[in-house]
Amino acid sequence: MILSEHQPTSNSLSFFLAIQRGYLRSHSKMVKAVAVLSSSEGVKGTILFSQEGDAPTTVNGNVSGLKPGLHGFHVHALGDTTNGCMSTGPHYNPAGKEHGAPEDEVRHAGDLGNITVGEDGTTTFTITDKQIPLTGPQSIIGRAVVVHADPDDLGKGGHELSTTTGNAGGRVACGIIGLQG
Known part of the structure; x- marks a missing residue:
């Protein structure tokens, strides 16, 4: 087969697609969301x-009124606060895995x-995480974020609740994650 100067080769087509993907990724829309925490305590x-394109989501938080120390911090499956934080359901877990640390597979x-x-x-904290997208079929929009009373043992504490909740104790504050303009 003879190629003319005007027919793209697989190398030039691959190069074009790589450039286009990079351009689209660098010009992807920023999506923002907010959760206002409330508590009876x-x-x-x-x-x-915030998330740009398919990049990891950045979480920036300011929380007051907690006891000093570590507190478990999770996205829960439901955006339902009709019964306070108890109605937010379990941790958001679309893949059906056991509880773990943010860096665990x-x-x-x-x-x-x-x-x-x-x-x-x-x-005041910042977390960056790739498993909590703001768009797509596994978006966390409409779900809840929950602050727990105790430290999360990251699934490694040996307690009967370690592999389901991190044994992080009661739910002391929560808010529904909603899109922000």
């Missing part, structure tokens, strides 16, 4: 989510580890 906070998508609270009862 005086915990308040705002959690901001085996983990719930909603397992975001712990947030660290200072002596003044406040925390």
